[in-house]
Amino acid sequence: MTENILYAQSGGVTSVINATACGVIKTARTSKRFKKVFAAKNGILGVLNEEIIDTTRESSRIIDSLIHTPGGAFGSCRYKLRSIDDDISEYVRLVDVFKAHKIKYFLYNGGGDSQDTANKVGHLSSKLGYSISCIGIPKTIDNDLPITDSSPGFGSVAKYVATSTLEASLDVKSMAESSTKVFLFEVMGRNAGWIAASSGLIKSKSMSAPHVILFPEIQFDENKFIKKVKEAVIKSGYCVVVASEGIKRKDGSFVSDAGSIDAFGHSQMGGVSPFLADLVKRKLKFKCHWAVADYLQRSARHLASSTDVKQAYALGEAAVRFAEDGQNMVMPVIRRIPGKKYRWKIESAKLSRVANVERKLPRSYITQNGFGITKKAKEYLLPLIQGEEYPPYAAGLPSYSYPKNELVTKKLPAFPG
Amino acid sequence: MTENILYAQSGGVTSVINATACGVIKTARTSKRFKKVFAAKNGILGVLNEEIIDTTRESSRIIDSLIHTPGGAFGSCRYKLRSIDDDISEYVRLVDVFKAHKIKYFLYNGGGDSQDTANKVGHLSSKLGYSISCIGIPKTIDNDLPITDSSPGFGSVAKYVATSTLEASLDVKSMAESSTKVFLFEVMGRNAGWIAASSGLIKSKSMSAPHVILFPEIQFDENKFIKKVKEAVIKSGYCVVVASEGIKRKDGSFVSDAGSIDAFGHSQMGGVSPFLADLVKRKLKFKCHWAVADYLQRSARHLASSTDVKQAYALGEAAVRFAEDGQNMVMPVIRRIPGKKYRWKIESAKLSRVANVERKLPRSYITQNGFGITKKAKEYLLPLIQGEEYPPYAAGLPSYSYPKNELVTKKLPAFPG
Numbered sequence: 012m013t014e015n016i017l018y019a020q021s022g023g024v025t026s027v028i029n030a031t032a033c034g035v036i037k038t039a040r041t042s043k044r045f046k047k048v049f050a051a052k053n054g055i056l057g058v059l060n061e062e063i064i065d066t067t068r069e070s071s072r073i074i075d076s077l078i079h080t081p082g083g084a085f086g087s088c089r090y091k092l093r094s095i096d097d098d099i100s101e102y103v104r105l106v107d108v109f110k111a112h113k114i115k116y117f118l119y120n121g122g123g124d125s126q127d128t129a130n131k132v133g134h135l136s137s138k139l140g141y142s143i144s145c146i147g148i149p150k151t152i153d154n155d156l157p158i159t160d161s162s163p164g165f166g167s168v169a170k171y172v173a174t175s176t177l178e179a180s181l182d183v184k185s186m187a188e189s190s191t192k193v194f195l196f197e198v199m200g201r202n203a204g205w206i207a208a209s210s211g212l213i214k215s216k217s218m219s220a221p222h223v224i225l226f227p228e229i230q231f232d233e234n235k236f237i238k239k240v241k242e243a244v245i246k247s248g249y250c251v252v253v254a255s256e257g258i259k260r261k262d263g264s265f266v267s268d269a270g271s272i273d274a275f276g277h278s279q280m281g282g283v284s285p286f287l288a289d290l291v292k293r294k295l296k297f298k299c300h301w302a303v304a305d306y307l308q309r310s311a312r313h314l315a316s317s318t319d320v321k322q323a324y325a326l327g328e329a330a331v332r333f334a335e336d337g338q339n340m341v342m343p344v345i346r347r348i349p350g351k352k353y354r355w356k357i358e359s360a361k362l363s364r365v366a367n368v369e370r371k372l373p374r375s376y377i378t379q380n381g382f383g384i385t386k387k388a389k390e391y392l393l394p395l396i397q398g399e400e401y402p403p404y405a406a407g408l409p410s411y412s413y414p415k416n417e418l419v420t421k422k423l424p425a426f427p428g
Numbered sequence: 429m430t431e432n433i434l435y436a437q438s439g440g441v442t443s444v445i446n447a448t449a450c451g452v453i454k455t456a457r458t459s460k461r462f463k464k465v466f467a468a469k470n471g472i473l474g475v476l477n478e479e480i481i482d483t484t485r486e487s488s489r490i491i492d493s494l495i496h497t498p499g500g501a502f503g504s505c506r507y508k509l510r511s512i513d514d515d516i517s518e519y520v521r522l523v524d525v526f527k528a529h530k531i532k533y534f535l536y537n538g539g540g541d542s543q544d545t546a547n548k549v550g551h552l553s554s555k556l557g558y559s560i561s562c563i564g565i566p567k568t569i570d571n572d573l574p575i576t577d578s579s580p581g582f583g584s585v586a587k588y589v590a591t592s593t594l595e596a597s598l599d600v601k602s603m604a605e606s607s608t609k610v611f612l613f614e615v616m617g618r619n620a621g622w623i624a625a626s627s628g629l630i631k632s633k634s635m636s637a638p639h640v641i642l643f644p645e646i647q648f649d650e651n652k653f654i655k656k657v658k659e660a661v662i663k664s665g666y667c668v669v670v671a672s673e674g675i676k677r678k679d680g681s682f683v684s685d686a687g688s689i690d691a692f693g694h695s696q697m698g699g700v701s702p703f704l705a706d707l708v709k710r711k712l713k714f715k716c717h718w719a720v721a722d723y724l725q726r727s728a729r730h731l732a733s734s735t736d737v738k739q740a741y742a743l744g745e746a747a748v749r750f751a752e753d754g755q756n757m758v759m760p761v762i763r764r765i766p767g768k769k770y771r772w773k774i775e776s777a778k779l780s781r782v783a784n785v786e787r788k789l790p791r792s793y794i795t796q797n798g799f800g801i802t803k804k805a806k807e808y809l810l811p812l813i814q815g816e817e818y819p820p821y822a823a824g825l826p827s828y829s830y831p832k833n834e835l836v837t838k839k840l841p842a843f844p845g
Binding site: 020023024026053056080081082083084086087088089090170173174175177178179181182183184185186188189190194196212213217282284285300301302303304305306307309310311312313314316393396397398399401404406407408409411412413 | 437440441443470473497498499500501503504505506507587590591592594595596598599600601602603605606607611613629630634699701702717718719720721722723724726727728729730731733810813814815816818821823824825826828829830
């Protein structure tokens with residue numbers, strides 16, 4: 012074995028992307044097919060910059076600990092390769108770096124945009140004659156990748172959002188008679204409402220919250236929203252609203268792009284929840300509080316779902332098996348096995364069918380009034396948040412340790428030269 | 429035994445206030461001194477409205493489960509009694525309700541304002557001749573009560589804020605080269621910076637975040653702030669800012685009261701983090717993200733500190749013992765026993781010394797530049813976040829169940845009549 016395998020992380024990181032890294036490295040380390048397991052620093056940028064981390068220098072203790080460590084252990088990036096027909100230079104560079112470090116296997120761990128990159132890299136074989144096995148590995152908290160039943164990162168965010176909504180709802184409920192009546196919780200999801208939907212899992216006979224869920228898939232209507240909030244306060248004494256950051260108006264504009272200006276005439280950064288809070292305050296005169304989860308939700312490894320961690324690891328492992336088989340331009344995906352009990356297996360999907368495709372929340376998952384989730388949605392979501400996979404703690408805090416990330420010696424001139 | 433004891437919750441609830449309720453009810457149930465353990469619905473408002481919950485109708489399973497249930501199990505309120513000299517009517521009403529339900533012991537669980545209420549109720553003995561044993565029980569996430577070394581609710585918020593800052597920092601760090609460079613995290617603390625300070629616990633040799641902590645105790649200076657953020661990005665590649673909601677300008681005004689107006693001319697609800705994010709964006713042109721923890725932080729029972737839960741329970745237990753002894757106008761407090769290892773015991777403090785007094789973060793806990801915490805602060809804070817006290821989970825979510833809260837039959841006319 013003289014050939015190396017390279018793993019890289021791309022796009023927004025998740026609380027379990029390193030569990031996938033763990034699956035990749037542990038599996039590849041024991042495989043007879045690969046000499047060394049490399050990781051690119053900051054995704055495809057690290058390949059272009061010839062910043063290659065030699066993971067053989069990392070202890071197995073550190074590699075094991077990746078399974079419970081959030082963030083991106085090797086760094087991630089937001090970078091999209093141009094089409095090979097528009098600009099061949101980056102592709103030539105990739106081949107140079109791959110050749111210089113004897114890399115014949117490339118695993119790219121990311122969402123829809125990143126799988127576009129993986130798909131392009133996979134074409135090096137046919138377009139530039141450099142034989143490579145390029146495997147995509149799914150990852151996105153947005154859960155918007157097609158074909159796969161779910162994507163690593165999402166189950167843990169769903170568990171975090173459902174738990175946080177439950178806890179905050181109990182808080183608001185206790186105080187509503189003489190204090191805050193409306194609580195707004197802004198969650199991620201620019202184009203797809205999967206994350207917001209997960210808050211609906213807490214609704215039960217004894218818990219009326221969340222009373223309103225706002226999805227990007229449903230056009231935001233100010234009057235309907237206000238009416239619904241008012242109804243909830245009259246009926247339950249309080250109202251919990253969970254809003255996707257990506258809700259849009261009739262004209263297609265994001266509600267968060269409110270175009271507000273501050274007292275000094277400067278334009279204000281958007282935000283759905285301050286906008287909605289202001290609306291509720293003006294129209295209904297209710298005391299209102301709001302929270303924005305932002306990166307907290309996608310990094311909350313302390314509350315990860317076991318299902319999610321297991322799948323993240325298994326997909327990393329499967330990607331290595333696909334590489335061992337010399338496959339190219341494919342991605343391991345989760346297939347849900349029909350039946351009452353949740354079971355899943357890993358299958359293979361072509362990258363060309365995954366790249367740049369966004370899967371939105373089906374209309375059948377949203378209640379007719381547009382403010383809640385259906386039984387069908389609950390059945391889909393519930394298995395994904397099962398199990399508590401706590402990280403170890405030291406001195407009261409989760410003990411998250413990162414690899415040293417030592418780079419191999421560069422062999423090429425800088426790029427672009 | 430023919431006399432009853434009444435417990436009530438007041439002010440903003442915490443993730444462990446029900447652990448105190450659990451300590452109160454379990455201890456009082458086994459005491460020979462009390463006939464029934466009552467709880468007021470929504471704090472002192474429930475007493476005034478004669479809305480009295482009979483906790484003897486609750487199973488011991490439900491009472492036991494209060495130890496891991498966030499929110500306020502019996503409801504809380506924000507309500508301050510007027511001085512007895514200004515308005516005697518509410519006090520006469522309290523005596524009427526206490527007499528009607530044979531209540532001779534009153535335990536009030538809250539922060540500084542609530543202890544003012546407890547202190548006033550305690551004066552019923554001397555001013556209206558109705559002998560009562562009134563005991564305050566500390567509770568505040570703000571940790572601003574005097575005399576007690578810490579207050580139940582704070583340790584768990586500190587653990588949540590430190591953990592969340594750690595997790596989000598790892599996330600930002602992974603992406604900083606090609607994405608977000610500055611992350612702002614807004615936490616509670618209107619007048620005292622204890623909560624913001626707790627984020628400083630994550631700083632270590634391998635973790636440079638949080639790079640900037642903004643305390644209400646330190647006057648906010650726009651230029652110094654921007655300079656510090658820029659320095660951090662140059663040095664670490666990214667910058668994490670933890671900001672108290674209560675930071676103030678030179679003129680004493682809250683930064684959150686930015687007085688901004690939206691595109692339609694409506695005034696916008698404040699918020700420190702959107703303001704700071706806009707500032708960073710304008711002055712430094714860095715990509716910026718922000719999160720607001722709001723109620724999430726004070727209800728996050730899923731990440732409670734063991735120390736906090738134990739103290740919350742123990743203070744409830746101690747309050748019942750004080751009542752058994754017929755004490756009046758006192759509050760059990762935590763005393764830290766000097767020594768290397770963290771140990772604590774419960775002592776007693778007079779309510780008159782507690783009511784309406786706010787304890788701020790000492791200057792010696794803040795670094796000279798005003799943006800971090802000192803070793804002394806870390807030594808104080810660290811013991812308070814120790815231990816993980818997880819709630820039980822069912823079907824992927826914490827199982828939080830509330831009492832039935834059945835009211836006893838009213839015996840009096842409505843108030844005010």
